[in-house]
Structure formats: structure tokens, C-alpha cells
Amino acid sequence: MEKKFTVTRAGRPLGEACLARSGLMTEISYSGGSPDSENVYRLAAVCNGRYVPLGVPAPSGDAGSGRFEIKKSFTKNALREIGFAEPSAFELILTGEEYAPAPMAEPAPEAAAESCRLTGEWSQEPDPERFFADGGEAAFTEKARGALARTDGETIYIAVPISSAAPFPMTPVFCLGEPETIDGEDYLVFKLKNGALAL
Secondary structure (H helix, E strand, O other): OEEEEEEEEOOEEEEEEEEEEEOOEEEEEEEEOOOOOOOOOEEEEEEOOEEEEEEOOEEOOOOOOOOEEEEEEEEHHHHHHHOOOOOOEEEEEOOOOOOOOOOOOOOOHHHHHHHHHHOOOOEEOOOHHHHOOOOOOHHHHOOOOOOEEEEEOOEEEEEEEOOOOOOOOOOHHHHHOEEEEEOOEEEEEEEEEOOEEEO
16 A cells, blocks of 8 residues: 655645555655755654654755655554654654644734644543542533543643534533634633643
8 A cells, every 4th residue: 555645844845755555564755855955854744733753864866956865664563652643744844843733724823822832742531520620520521522631731731522513512611611623623622720620
């Protein structure tokens, strides 16, 4: 099985990545340009809302062509260890950069900062009530199926999915949520500190 992806940097297409699976091995390759000659860029897959760096493309053997290439093979266990899952995209990144999806519309500066801050390493959370100091807040948790959670220091964020096909509960606690899009889905995100909902 083989899949091809356009590799971008800040939305600019630069080349092509090829993902090929054969038995227990997965081969990932890139051929294309580099955004500039001043920095060292890494090929990264976007998996579950975060970058998974795969290696540094090197100049091809054809001197002066301006093309860069990389080809690496991984076992299934090696991919699992680095957090590689079904990729949604491939990008060239600099060391330390974190994935933040492009906004659907031009947000206000504050909204853009919030989006980048909240969209990170979310994980499925089947038991969100465990984060509450009192063992759960019924008005919140009875509707929080399919929730996601992430932590930022002592702050815990819980994301509750919003469905356009179902009525949304208009309980007071839901007024504390902030709308957020995570991996293309709509959520209300709640902030908890010391086991209690916070503004």
C-alpha cells in the first residue's frame, strides 16, 4: 500500500512524501525543496494533532539541483514508540515547533492565541468526572461523553463534543466553556484548577 502527500511549509508546497507499507516495515520518503538555505528543516508527519519528526532531508546527489531527499524505514513498534499514527499531512518544521492547525476564519488576536494554546496533545477521556474534587459535577459529566482531556501544568482542560444533530444542554455550567475546533470537530473546552471549573 502506498500513499502520497504534498509536503508544505506555512501552507507553501515544497515537495512530496511517500508512505509505503510492506509487511512489518513502513518506508517514508521525501523529495523536494527547502524553504530557505539558512535553517535545518525536519520532515514531520501530523498525527493526532501533533508533529512527529521523522528526520532531516539532505541535499540530493545532483549538485546545484536544490532538491533534498530522505528515505527511512520503520518497524511497527518503532512507529508506535515515536507516536506515529495515520498521518493527516506532512510538513517541514524547525526544531521545537508545535503543530497548530490553520484557523478556518481570520480570528481576533486573542482567539488565535487561545487556539494555539489549547490545541495540543489531547487524549480520549472516558471518565472526566475523576478530575473534579467532589467526584464529579452531575450537570457537566452526564453530557460529557466522547470527551477529550489535556493538562498544562496544574491546569486541566476538558473538551466536550458539540453535535449539530443533537440539542445542546443549556445548564449554567456550560456557560463556562469556550468553543474550540480540535482535529476538525467542534468542542466546548472547560478549564479546571484544583478540581473546580475556572473562568
